[in-house]
Amino acid sequence: MLDHPEADTRSIANLEPVKSDSLLALIELARADERPEKIDVGVGVFRDASGHTPILRVVKEAERRLLEAQDTKAYLGGRGDVRFTELLRAILLGEHASDDRIAGLQTPGGCGALTLGFRLIKAANPDARVLMGTPTWPNHAPIIAGAGLEMIEYPHYDRKERRVCFEALAGAVKSARRGDVVLLHGCCHNPTGADLTPDQWAEVTRLISERGLLPFVDIAYQGFGNGLDADAAGLRGLLDACDEVLAAQSCDKNFGVYRDRVGSLWVKTGSAAATKTAMSHLLQISREFWSMPPDHAAAAVRIVLDDVQLSADWRAELETMRERINSLRRRIASADPKLAYIADQKGMFSMLPLTPEQVLHLRERHAIYMADSGRFNVCGMRDDDVDRFASAVLEVMCG
Numbered sequence: 428m429l430d431h432p433e434a435d436t437r438s439i440a441n442l443e444p445v446k447s448d449s450l451l452a453l454i455e456l457a458r459a460d461e462r463p464e465k466i467d468v469g470v471g472v473f474r475d476a477s478g479h480t481p482i483l484r485v486v487k488e489a490e491r492r493l494l495e496a497q498d499t500k501a502y503l504g505g506r507g508d509v510r511f512t513e514l515l516r517a518i519l520l521g522e523h524a525s526d527d528r529i530a531g532l533q534t535p536g537g538c539g540a541l542t543l544g545f546r547l548i549k550a551a552n553p554d555a556r557v558l559m560g561t562p563t564w565p566n567h568a569p570i571i572a573g574a575g576l577e578m579i580e581y582p583h584y585d586r587k588e589r590r591v592c593f594e595a596l597a598g599a600v601k602s603a604r605r606g607d608v609v610l611l612h613g614c615c616h617n618p619t620g621a622d623l624t625p626d627q628w629a630e631v632t633r634l635i636s637e638r639g640l641l642p643f644v645d646i647a648y649q650g651f652g653n654g655l656d657a658d659a660a661g662l663r664g665l666l667d668a669c670d671e672v673l674a675a676q677s678c679d680k681n682f683g684v685y686r687d688r689v690g691s692l693w694v695k696t697g698s699a700a701a702t703k704t705a706m707s708h709l710l711q712i713s714r715e716f717w718s719m720p721p722d723h724a725a726a727a728v729r730i731v732l733d734d735v736q737l738s739a740d741w742r743a744e745l746e747t748m749r750e751r752i753n754s755l756r757r758r759i760a761s762a763d764p765k766l767a768y769i770a771d772q773k774g775m776f777s778m779l780p781l782t783p784e785q786v787l788h789l790r791e792r793h794a795i796y797m798a799d800s801g802r803f804n805v806c807g808m809r810d811d812d813v814d815r816f817a818s819a820v821l822e823v824m825c826g
């Protein structure tokens with residue numbers, strides 16, 4: 428018998444249910460819909476012209492080689508596959524790859540990298556606040572809150588004008604305190620597709636460095652926007668200007684290995700010695716969470732990037748994915764001037780100016796599934812679905 432009267436109300440059995448993620452609920456609804464004309468643009472994975480999420484040919488080949496050559500499953504250590512990180516270094520950092528003030532380690536996807544990065548910030552500066560443009564990827568806030576950091580929100584996107592609210596970002600940065608964190612999407616903004624222009628990157632970089640803020644770049648879609656180098660240009664500009672920078676990277680999308688979970692976290696400080704110390708903290712923090720990152724996808728990516736031919740083939744496959752996304756954007760945009768803005772955006776996602784009621788109407792009347800916010804996955808539809816998608820959207824937009 429327990430002594431405390433409230434003890435039995437504190438048991439696991441008395442936990443309140445968690446409100447389920449509405450996107451996950453949407454995936455279930457779409458799955459259950461048997462209408463053959465169904466268009467599921469709620470889900471956040473790349474799909475090819477026939478609506479399939481393929482395993483890249485280079486990944487299949489790397490897995491074949493891995494299966495043949497791998498002769499042990501012994502622990503690798505907290506940094507994961509060190510060669511994987513070495514090879515990724517040039518792809519992400521470009522001209523900064525040789526800077527010994529920057530170090531990276533393998534993580535379980537971009538989520539793992541963000542978790543580690545924010546915990547490192549909390550350890551270094553518990554009072555740091557995180558400036559976060561909204562709407563943003565729905566997992567940012569829980570990860571930041573989980574690290575115990577305060578958030579300051581500002582609008583990233585003007586739904587009416589269909590553009591980045593740069594004035595709001597600049598205003599938030601100007602009123603931040605030294606040491607505050609600026610979370611930025613490196614490219615292919617999720618959920619809006621509205622990225623900063625090169626001039627806006629230059630301006631926000633200048634403001635961040637002037638005010639002594641810490642930029643944290645979340646780059647989960649490198650190669651899906653304008654190309655590997657162009658998509659990392661914002662991050663690289665920050666590395667030019669700032670002594671301290673964090674970057675959370677994911678290979679889950681650009682290698683199509685979503686469920687296998689591979690990404691990396693990168694840290695730049697003012698000196699190689701301080702970066703080494705930061706890495707020791709990251710290893711300590713990651714040990715508490717996952718001890719060591721899962722190996723399989725990192726090994727596959729490493730095999731691809733370590734082989735000249737496979738690496739070239741990966742770039743070609745990535746280009747095919749990017750081209751599909753951009754050509755779908757152009758097709759949807761050409762349906763009507765009201766949708767023209769979609770061609771100027773980048774990455775898999777875009778946001779339609781729809782109310783939740785209009786989104787529901789699309790679902791019920793047209794079997795088109797998207798998030799209540801109007802976010803849709805541009806490449807979630809089959810090639811044959813584009814015209815029907817555009818005309819249904821225009822029908823509900825125009826009433």
Ligand SMILES: Cc1ncc(COP(=O)(O)O)c(C=O)c1O
Nearest residue numbers: 536537538564617645647677679
């Ligand atoms: C902006 C953004 N950051 C991070 C992630 C996390 O990626 P991963 O699946 O590699 O954890 C996602 C995934 O959707 C994302 O959209």
